[in-house]
Amino acid sequence: MSGEISMIGSVILALFLAGYLGQQYLPPPKPKVIGLDLGTTFCSVGVFHPGSGEVEVIADEEGRKSIPSAVSFTNTAVLAGHEAVDLADNNPQNTVYDAKRFIGKIFEPEVLEQESARYPFKVINKNGNAEFLISTNHTFAVSPEFIGSRLLLKMRKMAERHLGVLIQKAVISVPAEFDERQRNYTVKAANLAGLEILRVINEPTAAAMAYGLHKVDVFNVLVVDLGGGTLDVSLLNKQGGMFFTRAMAGNNKLGGQDFSQRLLQYTTERVRQEFGIPLTLKEDIHRLRQAVEAAKLNLTLQPSVTIRVPLHLHNHGSSETPEGATLAPVLFQAVITRELFEELNDDLFQKILAPVKTVLAEGHLEKEDVDEIVLVGGSTRIPRIRRLISEYFGKEPNTSVDPDLAVVTGVAIQAGIMGGSWPLQVSAIEIPNKHLHKTNFS
Template identity: 80%
Template structure:
């Protein structure tokens, strides 16, 4: 018996020694499971590298770490990401975005009409499900999951090109409030892209994993996810290695697009003041919108930014040509904060709601983590810090927090070394999300 135990011990020691030597001297295996964040406005793909234990977010051909959640249909092709976004102004009726708002959701006719009124493309009702009417090459109806599949397929190809191996398996994130139907339709979108989904993980849980909180000594985590179009706040309670979502609230009509719109309206008024007329050409408005978006990003880092846009303004003379002008204006962070002061205050409303519903005092929150590019705005971080009396955790790029956590989970599902502590979500079927407007 003692001899058998000795042989078994030697075998185990040899196995560990072989693993150590392999890790040190052999090239690590390629990751075969990717992590996907199919966002409302942007989406990303990342992998967990075995051996070194690092997460890598994969960029597109231009090196950009995320791509717009936009798909545009033309007579000859379907364009996803930045290629689709470039066609948005000239092909607005066949360029679909925000499809995640519709995927797997059952609508009443009035609700769908109200929701679709804000888009330039046509949304139709198919027995309670939303479909998009495309007229690029004949007339056809496409589903939200088909739109999602084109984005997922693009990211799958990005991963395959970068890794040099076929990719057939993935882990994908969804909003915590997604019901079973919405989750299944998200999986269907991935299946249409040729991907087998090994696990669906909630976005707040993925963000918490990106911050390493699945391995940290914390109990209550509040996740503020503010992206381009939506605000989601989740209160997580960690019990061992398990996350329970205690409360959710948000605003599905609040995000970075709204902050940019306030700046755009200000710029349009400044042009009218300087030149007597506002811009009317869609090319001018497109250039102005892009310049405003760039200025907003600059104001996140710098106290001021200069708008400089060449425009062709209509003078009011039907016989005369458009007048070329150069519009220049200085924008300050103080002005940006003033224009959006009421919108910034709205961010605190769902935070207060989740604390009330979770029966938790703000002092009992161990970590406040930020997700989404709009949480970079200094005033927003300041408001959250003032509310909790401590700075939020900003150690992870908020744009990539969710996909980073999903990639860690993908590494776990793929059995990658070094092994990670998995975060297990406790389903709470009685939980409902409170939405504000």
């Protein structure tokens, strides 16, 4: 009997030794499950590498780790991501963005009409569902989940090209406030892209995983997610590796686009004052918008930036001035300071605190009870916003993870778990809170 036990022990030891040597000297298997962050403004794809335990956010051919959530239709092609954005100014009625706002939602006619008024493309009501009307060489309607599928397909192809393997399985993130229908339609979008979804994970939970909070002793986590178009604040309670969403609030009309728009309005008025002619050419507006967006990003690192934009100003669409002389191209230059940017957006920045206070009140917590403040979304890089949050809580938020990539990093970790990748991680278990409703500010 003792001989049999000894033999079993030897076999187990040999298996452990073989596993160890395999881990050390054999190339790790390619990840087969990808993590997808289908964001309102940008989306990303990541993988968890077996063996090293590292998360990699996969870049496109140009090295960009996120792609715009836009899809553009032409007579000959359907383009997604950066290629779609490049056509947005010349093909606005056929370039769809913000589709995530519409996916899986049932709209009253007047609500959908109000929502669609802000977009250059046409949104129609089909039995309470939103669809987008496209007019190329023929007119047709596409659903929000179809738009999502084109973005997910592009990210799937990015992952396959980078990894050199066929990808058919994924984990995907959704906003915490998404109901069952919205989650199902998001899964449907993935299915249209040829992907089987193994798990749907809430974005705040994914962000908390990216910060490693699923492996440490914290209880109350506040997630501030401020992206290009929306603000979402979630209060998570974690006990024993399980995440419970205690409260949610936000503003679905506040984000980086609004901050850029304030700066665009300011510079447009500067052009009118300096040259006496308003901006009318689409190409001029496009160039100035790009310069303003770049300035906003640079101001997170620098106290001031200089905008230089060549313009071809026309007077009421004519190439001549009122005096009849041809107007030569001009160079618009302006120094934009961080203080000016903060002043232009001060009222918008202050709006961020309203949902923060709401989730604390609804979660029955004092601000001193929050163990970790996690920042998600590129707009949380803005120094004034970080300062606003740290001043309110009396402590610095956790900024150890790239806020643009926090959600996709967490989703990739969960994808590694679902794929059984080594080294093993603690899985994120979410306790559904079906009685929870999101408070929205505007």
